[in-house]
Amino acid sequence: MGIEKNELVNDFPGQIIPGGNGGNITITTLDKVINWGRSNSLWSLYFGTSCCAIEMMQTGAARHDYSRFGFEVARPSPRQADLIIIAGTIVNKMAPVLRRLYDQMAEPKYVIAMGACAISGGPFYYNTYSVVKGADHVIPVDVYVPGCPPRPEALLEGMMMLQEKIRTESMKHKVNPIDGFDQGL
Amino acid sequence: MDLTKDYKIIGMTNSELQTLINSWNFEVEFSEAESQFLNITVKPENLHQLGLQLKSNKETSFDFLFCVTGMDWGTDLGVVYHLESTTHRHQIVVKVKTSDRENPTFDSVCDIWYTAEFHEMEVFDFFGIKFNNHPNLKRLFMPLDWVGYPLRKDYVDEVNMVIK
């Protein structure tokens, strides 16, 4: 990892410790290949709770067509999905179900919180007894897409941001996002 | 099928309805103030019989229960039934209330109007009003282990509710 970050050397204070033996090069190359595969093949789970689900469907439909990026294989089974797009409000009764779906997914798995409700509870933040104030109270979220509901273009942008995030991953330092989540880490 | 005539039907007027229902001797109270419908308030023990009569009587035939609302009037708990007749196209509102907040109980009307089965579950869920002879009275919207009845006026939830 250290070798890649040469551009930081000039203005980085103190001593830089080089990455060491050549094993890293193999891993980073392999990382690149695998990240390329993972980022270009994000299969999402059929998951939409409310209004945002319609905009998510619009994103998949003919005009916006997220299949161009290879996202179109929506899987009904969490075992085969890589991505949950939380499209809509999460309420107290749904939260354990969402957590269970997330736990059922196979690693690596990613989460996009789509819309104000999934980010913070949105319009249902005040005076409500049943809404979870943000999906990140339940599962770790990678990308937040604001809007109520976000336009399809915004969702596409969010998905491409997720692709960028995946491209920076490294197998060596890979952590399961759920580790320590329940303890508030 | 020519249904155009059907749209112009206006059933009995409120005063006609009032006279007719008065003749059934159910000890009901009438009120037309502050509402666009004729409101009748009935005692809980007469609710089921009145409902049966309202539906089966040929002149009223209120066969379409379009809205069931649970109510918390501060002291009293109650249910408001909005009824319409699909043949005569007149409408009426039936109210029933009780001051028992610990264990409010009414008779179920879900054998008269099937739709009441779901609506009564909703009222039970939000107001804790129980219904006798209901086939499957349980919480419909809230988790089964939820404590309290959220739409009552005295409901407080400090964990989930952020009051603005």
Added chain:
Amino acid sequence: MNLPLSITKNIHDWLFELMSAPIAAVVEMVLIAVAFLGFFALAGLLLVYMERRIAAFFQLRLGPNRVGPQGLFQTIADALKLVSKELVVIDKADKFLYNLAPYFVIVASLMALSVLPFSQEFHAFDINIGVFFLLAVSSIGVIGILLGGWASNNKYALIGAMRSGLQTISYELSVGLSILTIVLLAGSLQISEIIAVQQKGGWFIIQGHIPAFIAFMIFMIAGTAETNRAPFDLVEAESELGAGFHTEYSGMKFAYFFLAEFINMFIIAAIGTILFFGGWLSPFGITESIPLLGVMWFMLKVLGLVFLMMWFRWTFPRLRVDQLLTLEWKYLLPINLFNIVFMAVIVWLGLTINF
């Protein structure tokens, strides 16, 4: 055989010159196996890509076009991702059967692939019961589906597997009988023999005219049902059963099921090509002098039939399970039985069309 350009024969001769006969034979087998495995993976990926682009074409959209030129590398990315994905271990599943099931499916379709003639010389395994072997082997796949559904310990998977069982058992009959109709015409079960007959007398769909055409239609319907594709995709009916029999499979195990579906489609289309459209023969013998072009003709015909099956999939609604059985047992089977007699009479009276 007198071939002007015989690649396989040259390799064969060269190998046997280089080493002793037994070793050369083993090396040859390994080479062929590797070639088939490579073809299997490549064809699977290409078919998935083709399916997605064709679906997009039917659905007024573009389909994958960002990963690589025109999205050609899309399925490679998918494969890479599936390989690197975690294999979920199901706690209450029957682990041995659960892990065995994908291999059943994949091995069955690989075995069926081995007898297909890509051209006169690219024909790995020309046994004298070729068609019978194809039929027998291709129905092993359903055992994998049944096992997978049963061992997953999931009710949706179980319903899917049971549906698959009844579907395959029913439609196997129609596939078999419609193939039998053509075998009556060909007089042989050997695939090279079947194609040789067509080389002399024209493709069977023309030679056998009416009964052959009926047989072809039944074969395509039943073949689509065999591969569990829409409108017969009850096994993994998305709106009913979620993911169907492979609900609990993840990563590469799921990819095996996924790939096998496409390879099975390829095999059904290939059988259709061999039996009805003259295999690697060119239309009117226009390129008979260049046998290597047979590969192109064979692939063109097969992809044509594959396109037809994809067209079915993206147009028709799904059948219900009782309608599926009604269609087979009340319509296809009687028509098929009558058709065999019809064909036998035509062959007996010599009423076939011969060029």
Added chain:
Amino acid sequence: MTTTIETNTFKSEEYFINMGPQHPATHGVLRLLLTIDGEIIKNVEPDLGYIHRSIEKMCERDSYQQIVHLTDRMDYLSSHINNEAVCLTVENALGLEIPERVKVIRTILAELTRLASHQLWWGVMGMDVGALTTYFYGFRDRELINDIFEETCGARLTMNYNIPGGLMFDIHPNFVKRTKDFIAHFKTKLPEYDTLLTGNVIFQKRTQGVGILTKEDAISFGTTGPVARASGFSCDIRKHHPYSAYDRVQFNEAISTVGDTFTRYQMRIQEMWESISIIDQLIDNIPDGDFKVATNAVIKLPKGEFYQKVETARGELGVFIVSDGKKSPYRMKFRSPGFSNLSALKKMAVGSKLGDLVAIMATLDIVVPDIDR
């Protein structure tokens, strides 16, 4: 079909299956508890509340202007009509005289919303019975309506265009032209829907004679909208209790007496034609005038009970406001069409097969946040 021969050697056993909350056919997060014998459904029990957002409780603390915005998120496919329902209730309670211009614009937008909703329903209906391509055809036309909404209201889905007293701002100058273009376009595209799905033999076999609801049951279960009208229950609010500009347009109520899945499907296709005709009649005759009447910044309804029903794409939406004279309602109740329609599901689905259940659910056209509120 449903008779079971029970012997000791060959005994069928019912089992229990959990459909949802995350399931492709439940259109969101509805949960169905199914008891199944083989493929035949013995019992259906809906479990709701997976998207219950306590809108009725929130309304008790919100001002009337704020409540309008919450209703968008209930039945998000008829969001404009939901807004209209609340606005009409408030306006009637205040006794406001609404300009004709507002009434006509509201009606046109409501019908466009209905078209958009039915287009989406048609696409998803096809998907539920296995014809995936319909989905894209439905959305192709829906996008055009969304463009019109976006230009005039500023949003594609949750429009917030109505306010008590009128509209938030005047229509966009392009509105009339674009709507006319769309109607002309859609008139040529709607027959495509029939070609692709209605005429398909498999589709007809799948839906005809399945999930029959009699007229008596339809009334007793309180079903409304296309579901009830397929059974012969004339319940179109636009006809029976006309509001906005519906009293001055000519249209037919789509109605039939068969009551099976296929009829419910046809009702909606027919309603699309009626919507087109309503828009055709109104689009050239938008009267000039104000786009709103002035109201107080803080609206206080008089003490009393107010009920208003409107016809959304799914059926009758009732808004019941109990006011005690303050700036927020004392109790607000939404009578949602989907909730009552769903209660009839058990009646329709028991005895049919698993595949039929999906088709029946599709023709109920359920929007779960509308049911759960």
